[in-house]
Amino acid sequence: MSSSSQAGWRAQLKPGNPPKSLLIVNKLRTKVVVDAIDTLLAYVREKYPTLRVFHEDRPDIPDGVEVWHPGPNAEPVDLVVTLGGDGTILHASSLFKVGAVPPVLSFSMGTLGFLLPFHIDDYAKALDSAFEGRATVLHRMRLSCQFHSADGMPMDAHCEDWQVMNEIALHRGSSPHLNTIDIFVDGQHLTEAVSDGLIVSTPTGSTAYSLSAGGPIVHPSLSALVLTPICPRSLSFRPLVFPSSSTITLRVSERSRASAGLSMDGQVSHVLGPGEAVTVQASLYPIPCINRSSIAEPEDRTGEGAGPGKEDDWVRDINNLLQYNATFRSKALLRHSRT
Amino acid sequence: MSSSSQAGWRAQLKPGNPPKSLLIVNKLRTKVVVDAIDTLLAYVREKYPTLRVFHEDRPDIPDGVEVWHPGPNAEPVDLVVTLGGDGTILHASSLFKVGAVPPVLSFSMGTLGFLLPFHIDDYAKALDSAFEGRATVLHRMRLSCQFHSADGMPMDAHCEDWQVMNEIALHRGSSPHLNTIDIFVDGQHLTEAVSDGLIVSTPTGSTAYSLSAGGPIVHPSLSALVLTPICPRSLSFRPLVFPSSSTITLRVSERSRASAGLSMDGQVSHVLGPGEAVTVQASLYPIPCINRSSIAEPEDRTGEGAGPGKEDDWVRDINNLLQYNATFRSKALLRHSRT
Amino acid sequence: MSSSSQAGWRAQLKPGNPPKSLLIVNKLRTKVVVDAIDTLLAYVREKYPTLRVFHEDRPDIPDGVEVWHPGPNAEPVDLVVTLGGDGTILHASSLFKVGAVPPVLSFSMGTLGFLLPFHIDDYAKALDSAFEGRATVLHRMRLSCQFHSADGMPMDAHCEDWQVMNEIALHRGSSPHLNTIDIFVDGQHLTEAVSDGLIVSTPTGSTAYSLSAGGPIVHPSLSALVLTPICPRSLSFRPLVFPSSSTITLRVSERSRASAGLSMDGQVSHVLGPGEAVTVQASLYPIPCINRSSIAEPEDRTGEGAGPGKEDDWVRDINNLLQYNATFRSKALLRHSRT
Amino acid sequence: MSSSSQAGWRAQLKPGNPPKSLLIVNKLRTKVVVDAIDTLLAYVREKYPTLRVFHEDRPDIPDGVEVWHPGPNAEPVDLVVTLGGDGTILHASSLFKVGAVPPVLSFSMGTLGFLLPFHIDDYAKALDSAFEGRATVLHRMRLSCQFHSADGMPMDAHCEDWQVMNEIALHRGSSPHLNTIDIFVDGQHLTEAVSDGLIVSTPTGSTAYSLSAGGPIVHPSLSALVLTPICPRSLSFRPLVFPSSSTITLRVSERSRASAGLSMDGQVSHVLGPGEAVTVQASLYPIPCINRSSIAEPEDRTGEGAGPGKEDDWVRDINNLLQYNATFRSKALLRHSRT
Ligand SMILES: NC(=O)C1=CN([C@@H]2O[C@H](COP(=O)(O)OP(=O)(O)OC[C@H]3O[C@@H](n4cnc5c(N)ncnc54)[C@H](O)[C@@H]3O)[C@@H](O)[C@H]2O)C=CC1
Ligand SMILES: NC(=O)C1=CN([C@@H]2O[C@H](COP(=O)(O)OP(=O)(O)OC[C@H]3O[C@@H](n4cnc5c(N)ncnc54)[C@H](O)[C@@H]3O)[C@@H](O)[C@H]2O)C=CC1
Ligand SMILES: NC(=O)C1=CN([C@@H]2O[C@H](COP(=O)(O)OP(=O)(O)OC[C@H]3O[C@@H](n4cnc5c(N)ncnc54)[C@H](O)[C@@H]3O)[C@@H](O)[C@H]2O)C=CC1
Ligand SMILES: NC(=O)C1=CN([C@@H]2O[C@H](COP(=O)(O)OP(=O)(O)OC[C@H]3O[C@@H](n4cnc5c(N)ncnc54)[C@H](O)[C@@H]3O)[C@@H](O)[C@H]2O)C=CC1
The missing domain is CATH 3.40.50.10330 (Probable inorganic polyphosphate/atp-NAD kinase; domain 1)
Known part of the structure; x- marks a missing residue:
């Protein structure tokens, strides 16, 4: 085998x-x-x-x-x-x-x-x-992720080595307020998103939460990352597809009125406060x-x-x-x- | 009865x-x-x-x-x-x-x-x-419509008194180029649309072409007009719903590279050149x-x-x-x- | 005046x-x-x-x-x-x-x-x-609403007489699980929605949360209710527009794995458990x-x-x-x- | 160089x-x-x-x-x-x-x-x-394409060796009727699409026509094909992303009421009648x-x-x-x- x-x-x-x-x-x-x-x-x-x-x-x-x-x-x-x-x-x-x-x-x-x-x-x-x-x-x-505190230091999160098959989702959860999240791709600022949250999905996950949020359906044999906004305030924020070699960082803005709950494959793991960030990459272990x-x-x-x-x-x-x-x-x- | x-x-x-x-x-x-x-x-x-x-x-x-x-x-x-x-x-x-x-x-x-x-x-x-x-x-x-030539004069179109149940659609048809159409609501300029075309639909027509183009489903007992863009270049152009008392005018822009074919309930009626316009209103005869x-x-x-x-x-x-x-x-x- | x-x-x-x-x-x-x-x-x-x-x-x-x-x-x-x-x-x-x-x-x-x-x-x-x-x-x-317990009895909710300008939203909140909500229009079952939640919006609210969730933009002088799903699992669930004379009831399904947090104009008011329902109507007081x-x-x-x-x-x-x-x-x- | x-x-x-x-x-x-x-x-x-x-x-x-x-x-x-x-x-x-x-x-x-x-x-x-x-x-x-007549024979189309940067689009053009098009991926039937048309786009073209039709934005360094329907009757037909190694065939159904005009990067090339097909693949020459x-x-x-x-x-x-x-x-x- x-x-x-x-x-x-x-x-x-x-x-x-x-x-x-x-x-x-x-x-x-x-x-x-x-x-x-x-x-x-x-x-x-x-x-x-x-x-x-x-x-x-x-x-x-x-x-x-x-x-x-x-x-x-x-x-x-x-x-x-x-x-x-x-x-x-x-x-x-x-x-x-x-x-x-x-x-x-x-x-x-x-x-x-x-x-x-x-x-x-x-x-x-x-x-x-x-x-x-x-x-x-x-x-x-699969995706793996790393966490950073507001001062940019790696955070010792217990789920550091979580591996996800569907997606990593940041969501305002039960906060009534919109999140403000800064998105970086390979270290470059892509945009500031004001929304209910953001999804970074695998092709496998493209038929899960990302699809409900309006994302495309991606064939699972393509090596790609899908970034799908959840109820964004900006009408022009459309789902994006990146090569799987990309590194996507989502940082809760210092100006964000709400912190953001992080879920991995539908399991709530922890909450990111203003300034805190998660960095997502293709895992070595599909x-x-x-x-x-x-x-x-x-x-x-x-x-x-x-x-x-x-x-x-x-x-x-x-x-x-x-x-x-x-x-x-x-x-x-x-x-x-x-x- | x-x-x-x-x-x-x-x-x-x-x-x-x-x-x-x-x-x-x-x-x-x-x-x-x-x-x-x-x-x-x-x-x-x-x-x-x-x-x-x-x-x-x-x-x-x-x-x-x-x-x-x-x-x-x-x-x-x-x-x-x-x-x-x-x-x-x-x-x-x-x-x-x-x-x-x-x-x-x-x-x-x-x-x-x-x-x-x-x-x-x-x-x-x-x-x-x-x-x-x-x-x-x-x-x-139903909807009725009137046509105006580039100099604003009413045009003596044979379909002047057409009554439509579903929708009036302007479309680039077989022209490869996008239309540029100015939209007026009750005489006020709403926007300039660069797109494949535009649909003005009744609630009945909201489950026809307008739905395929991304429009909402409107209960037929509501008196309303639905304006739905077809493949607009502007990402922020969303479907709009107006009271049935509104008058919507679609004028092919003088700058439009393409003229626009007009269909009523799926019947191609005629073609509007740059400067020509159609004005759509709720008809008296449902x-x-x-x-x-x-x-x-x-x-x-x-x-x-x-x-x-x-x-x-x-x-x-x-x-x-x-x-x-x-x-x-x-x-x-x-x-x-x-x- | x-x-x-x-x-x-x-x-x-x-x-x-x-x-x-x-x-x-x-x-x-x-x-x-x-x-x-x-x-x-x-x-x-x-x-x-x-x-x-x-x-x-x-x-x-x-x-x-x-x-x-x-x-x-x-x-x-x-x-x-x-x-x-x-x-x-x-x-x-x-x-x-x-x-x-x-x-x-x-x-x-x-x-x-x-x-x-x-x-x-x-x-x-x-x-x-x-x-x-x-x-x-x-x-x-504006909208007003009434609550019903799982046995259909009116619930004595302190927010019974809340009046909302934008919308009433049911949302899974921080629960990782999708809601299952039954929707009734004028007492008739419309559908069962499996989603992050549902929005019942006024025309005023159509440019607020409902728009972010994919709803149409509705002129505020139209008397209408907009029903917009939030990240629905069913791809065919599109936003719906009803006459303002309609009564819309949202009932958390007995089978729902999650309860649903209710917000009114962005204020979290309370949580509906399985079987509990909210009924939304146009208010007498715009x-x-x-x-x-x-x-x-x-x-x-x-x-x-x-x-x-x-x-x-x-x-x-x-x-x-x-x-x-x-x-x-x-x-x-x-x-x-x-x- | x-x-x-x-x-x-x-x-x-x-x-x-x-x-x-x-x-x-x-x-x-x-x-x-x-x-x-x-x-x-x-x-x-x-x-x-x-x-x-x-x-x-x-x-x-x-x-x-x-x-x-x-x-x-x-x-x-x-x-x-x-x-x-x-x-x-x-x-x-x-x-x-x-x-x-x-x-x-x-x-x-x-x-x-x-x-x-x-x-x-x-x-x-x-x-x-x-x-x-x-x-x-x-x-x-870029994409290259091949044509097949209704009996499956390769067609000697003058544009056989066209190379496209943005997309190949099939569209009903000025026909008032919807197209019915069968889609095959690597020879396997994917679905029958009833719509205004279909787009097969490169990542470069994902910000052109495909985006207007609701497609995702794809990074140009990803090797992928995007299939985006234009105003589909089926609400569940969402944009799809395939590996660039896929071969996509679009065949106008024998039952289609309309033939389909084919454009390449916005140039109308020719018209496919019922039974005729175009096969699209990544070109060797980016x-x-x-x-x-x-x-x-x-x-x-x-x-x-x-x-x-x-x-x-x-x-x-x-x-x-x-x-x-x-x-x-x-x-x-x-x-x-x-x-
Ligand atoms: N609004 C939405 O669509 C939401 C979706 N989810 C999804 O639920 C997943 C967790 O699943 P469960 O633990 O089973 O929770 P669950 O019991 O709440 O089920 C979620 C649903 O998604 C389906 N599903 C899961 N992965 C899928 C995939 N890759 N492609 C197609 N369908 C898929 C499941 O069959 C089930 O119908 C998360 O990874 C997330 O993708 C989670 C929250 C909201
Ligand atoms: N991409 C699309 O969805 C397009 C749709 N159409 C629609 O086709 C209509 C003309 O219909 P036919 O002469 O039968 O042409 P057709 O034979 O091409 O059929 C159009 C389809 O639309 C359905 N339909 C018509 N009116 C409807 C309504 N009010 N609600 C739900 N479904 C409806 C018909 O049952 C049929 O399935 C036009 O008024 C226009 O709405 C026309 C062109 C493109
Ligand atoms: N994902 C989203 O789009 C979400 C939107 N909201 C909206 O926020 C509203 C509460 O507003 P705030 O207390 O100010 O909270 P907030 O400070 O979180 O602001 C919400 C944003 O919505 C704007 N807004 C509010 N009503 C509007 C309307 N009728 N049309 C256009 N924009 C509008 C505000 O100007 C602000 O930019 C809720 O009624 C709900 O509509 C709430 C949660 C999520
Ligand atoms: N409804 C729509 O959005 C339609 C779009 N088109 C697009 O027009 C292209 C042909 O372009 P032109 O000959 O200049 O015709 P054109 O003069 O009609 O312009 C089309 C527009 O698309 C822009 N564009 C072209 N390629 C682009 C890309 N890869 N990314 C972002 N924007 C792009 C152009 O700058 C221009 O604004 C076709 O390949 C097709 O993608 C064609 C028909 C309809």
Whole structure:
């Protein structure tokens, strides 16, 4: 199993080198999730008996599963399996803050999402493709950030080494007042933004909060940073797309009436006061996400018989999820019921 | 049958005064439309034998139907029935350029649209509600316009007395160059717009071209004019909503590199050169459109048993047609198919 | 001095009936504001010696000025003068929660704003026009609201009788999670919104928060309600404009993961939990705002010599403030400095 | 003088290898342009006497300047100088359809633009920096395209080898009807678009037509394609950003009521009928545009004394041209004039 180190590029997992350890990640403990974990465990124990299986520390982890603690001294993990919604992958990402991340196989519990290529019913096919080295991955870029106090000194923030998959968002939160934030790109002043807040998003995050705030949809294999204002007072402030080599600094203006709450992938981390700043950059450690096309049968493919991984899941998802092709009229058809 | 003369307000059709003449309007002559006309004719001849039935002059109008010519000397019409898409009502509207318009009963041939309250299969119920004076109407505002030459003189344009239901649009058409258009509101200069064009829309038209260009959705019972720029160079030019008492003048700037094609309800009418202008105002003659709730059974209603016409078709349509409540997630559910 | 009771319409102030009492409203106590109040007081004492002058209760109110307490038993006020920014008028509005509001004369301290027709240096001209009954007013619509608990009962909220000039906004505030809010129009379900929040705005407020969130600009003499979503997950949720006769109810869904903070004109008032609702309606009590054109000299006017109040301040403001006519190019010109 | 062959990256021009031939490009023949050409010619003849100077074939080309014909057999050109607006560079680009393009030095005649780094008064400094190998370039990506007939065969279109700097746009032009266009990305169907048209833009073109249509602003050093719909009927069709390695095919649907006019950098080229398609890809031949920072004095620089070419002209332009930092309020200040 190999994974190119360049963010945003697909790599073939290597045959002949099956994962030796597996980390199961789930947020919810609903019956459907618990049952799915049991089924999956039964399957891997039968088929891959030497595999070590880990789980985060929780009172109720399944029998025979070892407790896993994140951090620099974590036990090595060769494959991550997530069960749940998009938020479950975001959580899995947050467990790997240091160093390279193992490939992630994400199962939905019934609804498919942007970050959920596999339906839980396909667990066997999907696991086998990973174990047999047939899986292909999309390296989803992540962001890392650094904090600076009002006097420009690096701040010793506990979340210093947080890695985000979707976005870093600064927001006025429950303050009734607009933020004033100075934006710098590679050290150069871009503008002063008076707004509800600002989002620095990865291409992956471009379909999350940034999209709701009016940002463009960016293909996850592009290496780019998206800067999207949230309800800006200036009508001319449009979303901007930068190369992933750019460094973006957001500094709460000394004149700002409000401080700004910082969230990373939807987790509120801390609050920046006037003069304080966060600097955002592409992280060295993308998340290798296993593609749905890894398990596609040749006959499923569109186009002229491209091999595994050639088809672009994302293009299909965009078409399906956003229903681009739905004009008002065809939507009307969906509901067509007589009065 | 009565209809308040104020645009945008609902009025009850009067019982005891059934329509004496009916105009059938259709654009397409597909078999399904022809059959529907036949069925409808059979019904009204049987049930309302004294009714005169008219149709526009066409080689193939049905037996016993009289030819009708629009214009100041047109035969009086008490009820209009349209069969087709939204474009068919726009066409019906264009037949009534002078004076008040009779109530319009619009049937869709299978797809429901914004302007198509009735499904053709409900023809009997719908006609009966109109003949028995139980129907309620929504007075949809229309626009009228006047043209001025570069020296400010009124221009003798053949479409002087056109009445539009959706919008008046100025557009660069096939010219590669941007238009420069000066906008005046009640004679006062609002701005100079450099863009692909401009739309002046009714609330009815707010879900047509104006919406595609980024305009707001305006309830058709509001008396208002919507001014929406099409691809403006200025980022700060946002859609504007004016009271229907406003007069909006669009004048192609003398400096404009391109002339501007004028369309009314999607019909290209003529081209304005530099210095020429069009002045748009609410027309005196709205279109009384019969509501779907006219035929609703008491038990169909939401809310606490409001009488006919109390329910707001439009609110329901907006919900259904635009699928507001569809987040990405619920859309994903629609397609949920295993890989 | 008269003022039509209909929101959004202009009325002529009546000659021969000068104000007998004046309320001065200011938020800041900066030297420039304090000096301006002194100058203004000296002027009215000299010119209108019988005038009673009021001020809100503050330790440092000027000599000879009487303390004024808002509420049902407040001393009658014939004219309000505000000195400060747009927020100062919003504050003045909040002082008049019950019954009709006296005309408001708003002075800026140097910057002109949307709600600030007069420059402080013009105080004499502006006051005289009001005292001599030459002033014209724009009745700016306000909103009132009612709260309902999860069981549908009216809630005894202390802000029950708040009146807002700009908008009522529901927002997730510092919760990281999206709100789910059900929207009803005249009791009919419009849609379920998953978003950062929702804004119900007056035409006046259409250039405030609603504009930042992507809403249209609505002329303040139109009687309308604007519903603008804040960062909605559904891409098809566009701003909507309703007649001012509509009643809009926003109910935090039982399924909402977050409660929603409610702000009125930027003041956080309270928090709605799942099942709780706010119902918004046009208030009976608009704010009569004195127009800048009240003091325009005949020769200042554009157009063909319209009388006072005929010119539309707002159209000019829109042009100036939003710089509609600024294409990128002409903006470039502004800065044109050689390298 | 060197130029990296990778689109979108900056390279240092090489010292010790001054240009031997110069092509002057201008569209207008106004006195100010003619005078500027004369001044510039006098300067280069004096300072670089061996330089050959070319101009396109026109009746009035200056004395001693040789006629230059574009095409595969064109005389080699080492440096292009443009005098005029952004359109002049677009025209210069259109002269180089085959093979690599020499560096382009663009002078504005007074207004600065996105593509016009130099003011004409700086001609000496700017030319010297190019001749002495001190200039740095930004490689602006271009697009090339291929046409296919309804039966899928490559079409022998005369503009087959056109290279575009800004965008390829399909538009309904003067047809009143919406286009229906199928979009394919790397051969996979993305969606069917019902709209006025579609834009495929380079990062350079992201501040041109695409921006007016609602697209994001993309840094020109990112290698990406932007797909922006023009007035789409589907509310959920948002602008999309793809890696520059993507191939985008736009095919007019067989069901489309209108054919689609194709323009390249604002030049209407030809019309695609139902079934016909255009395929767009990043071209091998970007345009090396000389940066303004090439002539900046060390003391002009912001930041910590970065060497020539380190400062990002574009970030400064975005700030200046779009006036991001202008909230309504500060714009109001600009105009602050007493009533
Ligand atoms: N107004 C908005 O749109 C807001 C969006 N968010 C997003 O929520 C994310 C956190 O997600 P949860 O913990 O699940 O919170 P959550 O349970 O509040 O869900 C957020 C929604 O966003 C979806 N989502 C998450 N990542 C996505 C992606 N990359 N592309 C498309 N859809 C995506 C989820 O499926 C879910 O529907 C944040 O990273 C942020 O992007 C957070 C706050 C406001
Ligand atoms: N980019 C765009 O969205 C454009 C839209 N149009 C619209 O097309 C209208 C003419 O319609 P047709 O003759 O049927 O031409 P058409 O056959 O080209 O159809 C236009 C589409 O707009 C729909 N439509 C028409 N009026 C509507 C309304 N009031 N609300 C919601 N949808 C509406 C029709 O159902 C149809 O789907 C024009 O009045 C204009 O509003 C015209 C050109 C471009
Ligand atoms: N993201 C945004 O745009 C937000 C806007 N606001 C607005 O701020 C208002 C409260 O104002 P302040 O107490 O002064 O707070 P503030 O001091 O935070 O100022 C808000 C800004 O909005 C301007 N403003 C207020 N009303 C306006 C109107 N009707 N038209 C145009 N501009 C207007 C003010 O001049 C000021 O520049 C709220 O009613 C809300 O509309 C509040 C929160 C976020
Ligand atoms: N509605 C719109 O915004 C439209 C824009 N255009 C643009 O015009 C371009 C052709 O330009 P011209 O021949 O000069 O025609 P033109 O004389 O009609 O000018 C178009 C405007 O776009 C500006 N412009 C051109 N390229 C730009 C860029 N890359 N970034 C920022 N501004 C730019 C020009 O300075 C000028 O202000 C096309 O490539 C297209 O991008 C063309 C049609 C409509």
